[in-house]
Amino acid sequence: MTDISSETRFLHAIEMGLGAWQWGDRIVWQYGHGYSVEDVKLAFEASLNEGIRFVDTAELYGNGLSERLLGRFLKDTEQPVLIATKFFPWPWRFTKGALPKALRGSLARLGVESVDLYQVHWPSVTLSTDGLMEGMVECVKSGTTRTVGVSNFGQTRMLAAYSALARHNIPLASNQVHYSLLNRTVEKNGTLARCKELGIRLIAYSPIEKGLLSGKYSPSNPPPGSRAGSYITLLPKIQPLIKKMTEIGQDHGGKSNAQVALNWVICKGALPIPGAKNAEQAQQNAGALGWRLTEAEVAKLDEISDQILE
């Protein structure tokens, strides 16, 4: 691995974060049905109590509500919290000035003067990677973000972002991508290895595969809402993996499947940011820390996941 720059070192020291897409989103997560603002506040507090201090949100989540809720919760805690949010590349945002402008909106909702990580949520169809990074450079120079990240960037775009920022002596801090035992694209296509080589932190989203890896869903008990449709073909295949995860969890003193799923991501050298709807989930997910799967266990899980994904 290359030397990690001093600006981004803090990200490499974080083992796990907390995802806040669930806070306010009604499209995928049915916020307001089965869980409420009180529940997500307790999830936030439980995470802090367990030592999780890195929260990932986005202007898109709940149409700004996730950022507003996080802002409210931050006012009620004395604990230092590291904040990551994201710029959404709507097609009508076609100038670099759109980034500092959108970040000002995020800061107002969050009630803070700067964030620790500002990420481009997806590649843009109307603004080149160079243009996006020029906007990010303005954000860094104005002191409104400490570091810059991308999300859902393939290797070519990620390297273009890395080079564009390097021209301004700014490191690319992170690439936030889908990574779990049920989605290993970034491991197979070399993105994870390239991130390690360049000192870019790979932030793993959907590390519990939106609840599937907890083992609580099955073909006869599918997840609610749009998740049912997107996982219709995967669900019947995952039982051997869930069974092995449960066995391995037992060998580690009764760790849950979700904890095994998160520990696997950590063992791979990535930073998982599980989403939590309530304190119970947040607390359980924090129990992925403080122990490690063995190399043989990781290899066994890899083998079974390969059979499912082939």
Ligand SMILES: NC(=O)c1ccc[n+]([C@@H]2O[C@H](COP(=O)([O-])OP(=O)(O)OC[C@H]3O[C@@H](n4cnc5c(N)ncnc54)[C@H](OP(=O)(O)O)[C@@H]3O)[C@@H](O)[C@H]2O)c1
């Ligand atoms: N950059 C991007 O494009 C992008 C995309 C997706 C996500 N993200 C970020 O990544 C974060 C995490 O990803 P994600 O929310 O998609 O998926 P995830 O973390 O894999 O799954 C979260 C969901 O799993 C269930 N769950 C969580 N902990 C559990 C536990 N201990 N036991 C049982 N069920 C549990 C909950 O849903 P139920 O209780 O309803 O099952 C929860 O909403 C998001 O919050 C967001 O910050 C980013």
